[in-house]
Amino acid sequence: MPGLIGRKVGMTNVFDENGKSIACTLVEAGPCVVTQVKNEETDGYKAVQLAYGERKEKNTPKALQGHFAKAKTTPKLKVVEFRDFRSEFDDKVKLGNEIKIEDIFNEQDYVDAIGTSKGKGFQGVVKRHGFGGVGQATHGQHNRMRAPGSIGAASFPSRVFKGMKMAGRTGGDRVKTLNLRVLKVYPEKNLVLISGAIPGAKNSFVILEK
Amino acid sequence: MSTELLNVVAEEYKDIKAKYPSFSPGDTVNVHYKIKEGNKERVQQFQGTVMQIRNQNSNGETFTVRKVSGDIAVERIFPILTPNIEKIEVLRKGKVRRAKLYYLRGRKGKAARIKEKLRK
Numbered sequence: 001m002p003g004l005i006g007r008k009v010g011m012t013n014v015f016d017e018n019g020k021s022i023a024c025t026l027v028e029a030g031p032c033v034v035t036q037v038k039n040e041e042t043d044g045y046k047a048v049q050l051a052y053g054e055r056k057e058k059n060t061p062k063a064l065q066g067h068f069a070k071a072k073t074t075p076k077l078k079v080v081e082f083r084d085f086r087s088e089f090d091d092k093v094k095l096g097n098e099i100k101i102e103d104i105f106n107e108q109d110y111v112d113a114i115g116t117s118k119g120k121g122f123q124g125v126v127k128r129h130g131f132g133g134v135g136q137a138t139h140g141q142h143n144r145m146r147a148p149g150s151i152g153a154a155s156f157p158s159r160v161f162k163g164m165k166m167a168g169r170t171g172g173d174r175v176k177t178l179n180l181r182v183l184k185v186y187p188e189k190n191l192v193l194i195s196g197a198i199p200g201a202k203n204s205f206v207i208l209e210k
Numbered sequence: 211m212s213t214e215l216l217n218v219v220a221e222e223y224k225d226i227k228a229k230y231p232s233f234s235p236g237d238t239v240n241v242h243y244k245i246k247e248g249n250k251e252r253v254q255q256f257q258g259t260v261m262q263i264r265n266q267n268s269n270g271e272t273f274t275v276r277k278v279s280g281d282i283a284v285e286r287i288f289p290i291l292t293p294n295i296e297k298i299e300v301l302r303k304g305k306v307r308r309a310k311l312y313y314l315r316g317r318k319g320k321a322a323r324i325k326e327k328l329r330k
Contacts, residue, residue, distance in 0.1 A: 009215045012269045014223075019244075019294035021270075026216055189218055 001112075002085045002104050003209035004029040005052035005078055006192070008115065010202050014183060014193070024183055025198045027113075027206050029105075030190050031098045035071040035079060048085040048093050052205075053077030071096045078205055102187040104210060109182045114207040115200030119172035124148075129165040175199035220269055223291045227271075230290070230297075235260050235311050236304025236324050241275060241288060242297040253296055256286055259324065262310040276314060278322070283315070303327040 006029030013021050036049035053076055057065065060075040068075050073096055085093055092103055105111065125131040125148040133146045148167070152160050177199060184193040198206055233239055240257040258277030265271050271290045276283060288295060304324040314322050 012216050012219050014219065014269065015289070015292055017293070018246075019292045021289055021292070026219060028215060184219075186218060189215070191215060191218055193219060 001082060001209040002089055003050075003082050003111075003207055004032050004099065004101065004104055005050055005080050006030060006190075006206050006208060007053075008198055008200055008202055008204055008206050009191070011197065022183070022195055023197065024193050024195050025113075027192050027194060027198065027208065028190055029101050029192050029206070029208055031100045033071060033073045033076065034093055034095055034097045034099065035067060035073065035076070036081075037093060037095060038081075045083065046085070047081050047083045049079060049081045050099065051076035051079045080207055082209070100187065101185055101190050101192055105182050105185055105192055105208070107182055107185060109210060110179050111182055111194065112176055112178050112209045113180055113194065113198040114174060114176045114209070115198055115204055117171045117173050117175045117199040118201050120170040122168060123170035124167045125165060128167060128170045131165070216268075223269060226291050226293070230295075231300050233260055233273075233298070233300045235262055235309055236306035236327075237300055238302040238304065239275060240299040240301055241286075241295060242299075243288070244294045244296055257301070258284075258286075259304065259311070259314065261285065261312070261314060276311075278318075303329075 006027045009026040009028050011023060011025050013023050015021055030052065032050040032052045034048060035051045038045065038047040038049070040046060051068070051071075051073070055075050055077045057075050060068070064079070065075060089099075089103070092099055120127070124146050126133045126146045131146075131148060134141055134144050134149075137145060148165075151164050151166070177196070180198070181195040182192060183195050186192070192208070194208075200206060237260045238258070239260055240255055243254050243256060245252055245254050256275055256277065258275040261274040261276045263271065263273045269291060272287050273290060274285055274287050276285045278284075303326065305327040306324060311324075
């Protein structure tokens with residue numbers, strides 16, 4: 001899917017023509033540089049590799065330095081591969097070319113946003129898996145309000161099944177939010193206003209796919 | 211990079227706020243609010259005391275107006291940037307010592323009065 005790499009700026013809200021308030025997220029996306037074009041002959045599949053953000057040469061691994069030099073561009077911070085970048089963008093997708101926000105996204109498009117969700121630390125099952133908890137505090141309960149309850153049967157199978165929902169590290173996962181509407185594109189500032197929430201903290205990387 | 215870029219979005223709504231007179235908690239205001247009924251549109255007035263202003267200077271800024279009609283108090287929250295507000299009139303400036311006038315909720319009649327702020 002064609003897409004861009006960006007950063008989450010923050011959330012705000014706008015009003016539609018009926019006066020309804022829409023919560024939306026502002027993303028600074030692009031300009032991204034094409035650092036590699038993969039094709040079926042040499043790589044076995046079609047893909048476009050884009051790079052976003054600046055970093056110093058001394059902070060860039062030598063291997064990546066060479067990779068960026070090949071595309072005749074400065075060292076970048078984040079490199080992401082997009083599979084099946086549609087053929088309509090073929091003339092834009094050339095090694096070393098810069099892809100801007102207005103090349104890909106238009107108002108009223110539907111996009112998917114990928115981000116790394118905020119880390120929540122070690123959480124119990126109520127927060128982590130949406131368990132209901134023990135419904136009441138009386139009738140003999142005293143300290144099990146948010147307990148998981150039974151995790152399986154007894155002598156058969158005499159083990160706990162793999163993948164049983166339990167407490168543990170929560171958040172910090174790659175999360176994709178589907179079908180968010182593009183409300184507005186600001187080409188001169190590389191900004192795009194997207195309806196709804198996008199996973200991740202402010203300033204974290206966001207991948208937008210169309 | 212910081213959230214300053216959010217101002218790019220806020221900029222578009224600047225004029226909407228600028229066309230209303232400035233008011234603060236304790237003031238008595240009259241809000242002319244457009245209401246759509248089917249295809250017809252009419253203007254409803256809501257007059258009362260501004261109880262609080264929340265999220266000031268952001269797109270999410272709202273203000274709460276409290277009025278007592280009969281024996282029943284009504285509080286209404288308006289987003290200041292909504293296109294449905296036709297007009298806001300400031301009828302009376304109030305002298306209050308806090309930003310959120312929650313204490314009005316526990317009071318009735320004479321006790322719920324707010325002194326008028328006189329211009330210097």
